[in-house]
Amino acid sequence: MRVLILHFGKLNVNSVIQAFHLGEELTAEGIEVTLCGKGPAGRIADVGEPTFDCITYDELDRRLRAWSRDPGETIVCAWTPRDIVRAATERAIAALGCPYVVHLEDNEEHLLSSALRAPYEELRRLPAERLDELCGEDFIHPARYPRLIERAAGITVITEELGEFNFGRRPQHLARPGVDSERFRPDLTPAVSRERLGLRPDDFVLVYHGIGHWANLRELFSLYTAVKLLQRRGRRVRLVRLGSTKPGGVDPRTLQALRDGEPDLGDVPWREIPGYLALADAYVQPGGPNDFNRYRLPSKLPEFLAMGRPVILPACNLAEEMNEGENALLLHRGDALEIAAGLERLLDEPGLAERLGTGARQFAVERLSWPRNAAALADFYRRRLVSAAVPAAA
Amino acid sequence: MIGRRRAANGAGRELGLPADRPLISVVLPAYETDPRHLREAIGSVRAQSYPDWELVVVDDGSRRADTRRAITRAVSRDPRITARVLERNAGISAATNAGLELTRGELVAFLDHDDTLAPDALLRVAQAFAADDVDVVYTDQDKLTADGRRTDPFLKPDWSPVYALGAMYVGHLLVARRELIAEAGALDPAFDTIQDFDLLLRLSERTERIRHVPEILYHWRAIPGSIALGEDEKEGVSELQARAVNAHLGRRGIAAEAVPHPTIPHRLRLCPHPGRGTPAVDIVTTARRNPGREANLAARRGDGEFIVFLGERTEALGADWIEELVLYAEMPGVGAVGPTLVHPDGRVSAAGFALGLYDPATPVMEGFDGEGDGYYGALACAREVSAVGMECMLVRRSLFERVGGFQEAYSRQFPGQDLCLKLREAGASTICTPVPRTIDHTTEAERRSDFDVLDRALFVDRWYERLAAGDPHYGRGFLRDAADYTPASRRADELDLAMKEAAR
Numbered sequence: 001m002r003v004l005i006l007h008f009g010k011l012n013v014n015s016v017i018q019a020f021h022l023g024e025e026l027t028a029e030g031i032e033v034t035l036c037g038k039g040p041a042g043r044i045a046d047v048g049e050p051t052f053d054c055i056t057y058d059e060l061d062r063r064l065r066a067w068s069r070d071p072g073e074t075i076v077c078a079w080t081p082r083d084i085v086r087a088a089t090e091r092a093i094a095a096l097g098c099p100y101v102v103h104l105e106d107n108e109e110h111l112l113s114s115a116l117r118a119p120y121e122e123l124r125r126l127p128a129e130r131l132d133e134l135c136g137e138d139f140i141h142p143a144r145y146p147r148l149i150e151r152a153a154g155i156t157v158i159t160e161e162l163g164e165f166n167f168g169r170r171p172q173h174l175a176r177p178g179v180d181s182e183r184f185r186p187d188l189t190p191a192v193s194r195e196r197l198g199l200r201p202d203d204f205v206l207v208y209h210g211i212g213h214w215a216n217l218r219e220l221f222s223l224y225t226a227v228k229l230l231q232r233r234g235r236r237v238r239l240v241r242l243g244s245t246k247p248g249g250v251d252p253r254t255l256q257a258l259r260d261g262e263p264d265l266g267d268v269p270w271r272e273i274p275g276y277l278a279l280a281d282a283y284v285q286p287g288g289p290n291d292f293n294r295y296r297l298p299s300k301l302p303e304f305l306a307m308g309r310p311v312i313l314p315a316c317n318l319a320e321e322m323n324e325g326e327n328a329l330l331l332h333r334g335d336a337l338e339i340a341a342g343l344e345r346l347l348d349e350p351g352l353a354e355r356l357g358t359g360a361r362q363f364a365v366e367r368l369s370w371p372r373n374a375a376a377l378a379d380f381y382r383r384r385l386v387s388a389a390v391p392a393a394a
Numbered sequence: 395m396i397g398r399r400r401a402a403n404g405a406g407r408e409l410g411l412p413a414d415r416p417l418i419s420v421v422l423p424a425y426e427t428d429p430r431h432l433r434e435a436i437g438s439v440r441a442q443s444y445p446d447w448e449l450v451v452v453d454d455g456s457r458r459a460d461t462r463r464a465i466t467r468a469v470s471r472d473p474r475i476t477a478r479v480l481e482r483n484a485g486i487s488a489a490t491n492a493g494l495e496l497t498r499g500e501l502v503a504f505l506d507h508d509d510t511l512a513p514d515a516l517l518r519v520a521q522a523f524a525a526d527d528v529d530v531v532y533t534d535q536d537k538l539t540a541d542g543r544r545t546d547p548f549l550k551p552d553w554s555p556v557y558a559l560g561a562m563y564v565g566h567l568l569v570a571r572r573e574l575i576a577e578a579g580a581l582d583p584a585f586d587t588i589q590d591f592d593l594l595l596r597l598s599e600r601t602e603r604i605r606h607v608p609e610i611l612y613h614w615r616a617i618p619g620s621i622a623l624g625e626d627e628k629e630g631v632s633e634l635q636a637r638a639v640n641a642h643l644g645r646r647g648i649a650a651e652a653v654p655h656p657t658i659p660h661r662l663r664l665c666p667h668p669g670r671g672t673p674a675v676d677i678v679t680t681a682r683r684n685p686g687r688e689a690n691l692a693a694r695r696g697d698g699e700f701i702v703f704l705g706e707r708t709e710a711l712g713a714d715w716i717e718e719l720v721l722y723a724e725m726p727g728v729g730a731v732g733p734t735l736v737h738p739d740g741r742v743s744a745a746g747f748a749l750g751l752y753d754p755a756t757p758v759m760e761g762f763d764g765e766g767d768g769y770y771g772a773l774a775c776a777r778e779v780s781a782v783g784m785e786c787m788l789v790r791r792s793l794f795e796r797v798g799g800f801q802e803a804y805s806r807q808f809p810g811q812d813l814c815l816k817l818r819e820a821g822a823s824t825i826c827t828p829v830p831r832t833i834d835h836t837t838e839a840e841r842r843s844d845f846d847v848l849d850r851a852l853f854v855d856r857w858y859e860r861l862a863a864g865d866p867h868y869g870r871g872f873l874r875d876a877a878d879y880t881p882a883s884r885r886a887d888e889l890d891l892a893m894k895e896a897a898r
Contacts, residue, residue: 218858225851229803232848251752251854257847336855337803 002067002074003381006089007037008082008138011054012046014210014299015105017270018177019079020044023052025374031381036060036088047270060088064095075153075385076100081108081145084137089148099153099388101381103175104162107295108140114215114292115139153388154380158297159317173380178370179302184274186308186361191275197263199238199279204347207280209242209273210300219286221250224258225336226284230343237343242268242276277303282310282346282353288334289316306364310356312342321367325352327359416523418447418516419499419572423489424507425454429464431508431615436468436475438510438613444517449475452493455483487581487589494572494580503569504590508615510538511567515611519569522607529601530570530594533611534871544613547881548770551778552866553604556722556825559639559652560662560775562591567612570597588634595642608870636662650721658767661774663829666714666721673724674698675716676791680705680784682844686800686809689784693791693799701794703810705785707835708735715830719788722776722825729822730789730814732782734773735834736764743834745772746779746826747811748868748877751861754854755781755811756877758826758868769879776827778867780818784810786832793822801856806844808853815857 003026005019016037023033032052035044039056055063067074074096078089081102089100113120116134123131124142135141149155150168156175157163166172199205206227212220223239230237241264268276277283283304287293293314301318304311305327313319315330322328329342346353420439424432439449449472451465462479469477478492494502501523505511515533522531536547550563557563568590578596585592598604632654639652639662649670655661676696680703681688693701700723702716710733712718722731735743742764744757758779759768767774784800787810797816800809814824854861864870873882 221851221858222855225848225855228848229852232805250858251754251850254847254851254854258851335858336852337801 001378001382001385002032002034002072003077004074004092005033005035005077005079006060006085006092007035007079008085009037011035011037011039011041011043011056012270015079016044017047018105018299020047020050021178021180021370022374022377023050024048025370026378027052028371029375029378031378034063036063038084057084057088061091064092068095071096071098073385074098075381077156077381078102078148078152080105081140081148082138083135083141083144086141086144086148087137099384101154101156101384102149102152103156104165105158105296107162107291108145108165109142110291110295111215112139112142154384156377156380159295161294161317164295171380171384173377175377175380176368176373177297177299177302178373179306179364179368180370181306181361181365181368184277184303184306184364186357188274188278188307190278191272192279194279197240197265197279199240199263200236203236203238204281204343205238205240205279206282206284206343207240207242207277208284208300209268209276210298211243212245214246215292216287217245217250217255219334220245221255221258222334222336222339223284223286224255224262226286226339226343227262228258229336229340235344235347237347238262240276240279241265242273273303274307277307280307280309282312282343283307284339284343285311285313286331286334286339287314288331288338289314290334293317293334302364302368305360305368308357308361310346310353311360312339312346322363323359325356327356327363329356415444415446416501416520417499418444418501418503418520418569419497420447420449420503420505420511420516421452421490421493421497422449422505422507423452423454423486423493424456424461424465425483425486425489426456426458427461427464427507429458429460432461432464433468434510435505435507436464438513439505440472440475441513442511442516443514444520446520447474447516448497448499450493450496451475451477452489453477453479454486454489455480485583485586487583487586490589491580494575497572499572501569502572502575503567506566506614508617509566510613510615512609512611512613514609515567518607518609518611519567522605523569526603526605528603528605529574530568530597530604531607532564532569532594532604533567533607534609535566535612535614536610538613538615540617545616547610547871549608549610549869549871549879549881550606550770551869552606552608553602554778554867555598556725556728556823557771557775557777558594558598559643559664560655560777561771562588562635562660563770564591564594565612566590566614568594574600585634585638587631588638591635592638595638599642599645606866632659632662635660646726648725655774657765658771658774661767661771663774664721664776666717672717673700673720675700675702675720675788677701677716678703682706682806682840684802684805685784686804686812687802689809690799690802693794697791699791700788701791702788703784703786705783705834705836707840708785709833709835710786711831711833715832716788718827718830722827723788723790725825727821727823728825729793729817729820730782730787730824732785732787732810732824732826733830733832734764734826734828735783735785735832738833738835740764742773743836744783744785745828746777746824746867747781747783748874749780749811749815749857749861749865750874751854751858753874753877754850754857754861755783755808756874758877759879760877762878764831772879773828776825776829778823779826780824780865780867781811781814782824782826785834785836787813789813789817793817793820796820801852803852804846804849806846807849812853812856815860 034053044054076092078085109120128143154171155166227239239262294316312329581589636652649667650664652662676698678692719731734745742762745759747755801812873880
């Protein structure tokens with residue numbers, strides 16, 4: 001079996017990390033994997049040394065021509081229905097006559113609506129030509145993406161809630177991500193000393209990594225506000241930030257004022273992330289169970305859990321399998337006041353941080369195993385390959 | 395909720411409506427109407443993008459042959475138009491009621507004989523009825539000049555029952571469920587001239603499900619003799635308005651009397667009935683540092699039915715200032731009441747606060763003449779606002795305790811505004827009233843030194859979604875850098891701009 005993963009992003013974005021691990025595991029199962037993303041191809045080195053093939057969209061058509069002479073048992077994985085992926089999927093099925101599966105990892109309608117600051121229903125009613133101008137290739141196209149899903153051989157979702165977007169009621173598989181619990185483990189030595197970052201040994205340090213952009217800046221705003229509130233209360237809580245921050249979505253001047261004084265290391269190569277996470281006393285995934293978080297599973301969450309530190313996270317999707325006070329603290333509103341209250345519990349309740357850290361690690365090892373999750377996904381692909389009718393090219 | 399959608403249903407899906415679209419009956423009473431204006435009014439109904447309407451024209455005994463001819467011609471051209479001719483001029487209420495008898499629609503819209511509807515008016519109204527469990531809908535409006543120009547946009551707040559007691563702000567376009575209109579007794583000829591306002595008051599006694607569509611969908615012709623031309627065009631309107639409001643207050647059991655504003659036409663002020671009982675009110679003076687925590691502590695020491703919080707730099711004038719605040723606080727659904735604050739020189743310091751994401755709490759009409767009308771009576775009348783500040787606010791103790799008092803995390807700013815939003819969440823509104831006269835002695839230097847970026851962040855963070863949705867009481871169609879009611883139209887390139895930012 002051959003799996004062609006068509007990814008929407010550059011080959012080193014957070015979401016590619018999931019695709020990378022999946023590719024590794026499927027390859028280990030004897031499946032021929034090709035991951036296609038935005039170039040240059042060398043970016044994948046930021047994530048790791050792949051044991052499978054990585055190409056860019058510039059190379060895709062040539063590769064499809066080569067395969068068209070011997071399509072074999074190919075299945076395409078459209079990693080989100082965003083328009084760059086949709087267009088490439090159409091080309092692939094036209095060339096190979098193979099089935100495809102759409103992978104959903106976000107509420108794409110919410111992302112588009114947030115980016116354009118307009119209700120999705122309003123956007124959906126715009127003429128197709130106007131949507132062409134507005135949406136671009138990095139978002140879904142409201143007039144086109146439902147059809148991509150309706151015609152798929154199957155749908156994979158990282159949370160059950162994403163099944164709401166399975167418009168054609170196609171066969172569906174819950175494809176939980178995993179974590180490399182050897183790379184992300186509790187006993188790692190920090191990549192940099194606290195002193196170098198201006199932190200004191202007795203500071204209570206949070207580390208947050210990942211890009212801050214229009215969709216999640218509101219949540220980062222909550223996290224920074226919580227940290228500053230605790231500092232005003234005399235708590236020595238600090239936030240180390242990894243990853244770039246793009247403007248938009250929240251009051252930029254206030255956000256900048258909150259960020260001042262907290263270490264910001266900017267983009268850090270993926271391979272170095274575990275060492276920086278090792279600086280932390282706790283992790284917070286800010287936000288509540290809202291229209292954004294109910295449908296997604298931030299890729300950093302499995303890593304936080306595997307590091308064996310206490311984790312505070314929104315009370316939805318993955319958290320629905322967790323127990324408050326045993327392996328996590330859950331956020332029901334997700335605002336700064338609630339985050340601050342959770343962190344004060346960690347600081348004040350003897351034994352709580354240690355208990356949560358142990359519980360989090362155990363959860364990650366048991367539930368977020370890449371080999372197990374990838375094997376289940378491979379099985380789903382095989383079944384879809386056997387039973388799916390090949391869709392006609394659009 | 396994004397991600398869930400209604401079942402597809404042909405044209406209904408295109409229009410964002412359910413399959414069972416309601417029939418909207420438009421009732422148009424005409425009397426001696428210039429046929430050009432009448433044709434425009436009828437033409438604006440025929441041009442509606444919403445397909446399911448009927449138009450009932452009532453000729454209220456017009457003697458002008460050209461008016462009668464225009465009606466006959468309209469009926470002959472479109473089967474959706476029917477007409478009823480009254481032999482004698484019966485007045486606008488009686489004529490409209492005669493038209494109501496012919497209507498078949500689930501919803502009834504009122505259109506005056508020389509005004510026009512925007513092409514999407516009925517569509518937007520139908521969408522509003524489809525989106526929520528709603529009984530009454532009103533829209534924004536502007537005026538049509540004699541030469542056909544559109545002017546004076548009136549962007550209204552969401553349903554504000556206290557504001558409606560002082561100003562006839564709902565106006566046009568007004569659409570209500572036919573059954574509800576019948577239940578309310580239809581239009582009352584005793585209130586001809588302001589008959590739709592009187593009807594609205596009676597409808598509001600039967601339902602709270604009154605929704606505002608924030609779009610200009612009605613164009614009101616300003617011609618001699620029309621209220622639209624100027625506030626003085628029709629005599630005795632303020633007195634009639636006061637009669638309607640007093641009847642309404644009486645039916646609701648509110649011990650207050652509406653009287654015409656001493657200087658501004660078509661505005662009313664409420665006075666407490668003499669001899670009404672005065673509840674126990676605790677007065678808590680608030681500090682500038684940690685005001686929430688200090689006020690919570692002080693409030694716990696009292697047991698009055700109401701608590702008034704008064705800033706150390708605030709001076710309320712007049713012997714009855716507390717009674718003036720209690721008058722509104724005792725009304726059903728009211729949580730907090732604060733006065734318009736004025737500087738010592740009489741300019742407005744804050745007539746409530748407008749909420750928004752980038753300017754989280756902006757004093758409304760700052761710098762305006764404190765004795766003026768403001769925007770359509772917003773200074774002359776008491777009205778709903780999203781928030782008042784801690785400089786002076788009166789709260790019912792039981793509500794204050796139910797929402798947990800002031801949030802103590804704020805060090806200087808926002809505890810008052812935060813409390814108002816908590817009260818809103820608990821279903822209680824906030825009122826800003828021009829009486830009592832209240833002086834804010836805070837200097838500009840003190841105001842600047844009170845700024846605290848973390849307080850601002852806490853407020854934005856706690857109420858982010860509400861702030862992002864815009865202020866329902868200030869109105870969503872205004873520029874938000876200063877809450878001075880400067881209209882802003884959504885720029886055509888706004889979406890492109892957002893897209894470029896997202897792509898960066």
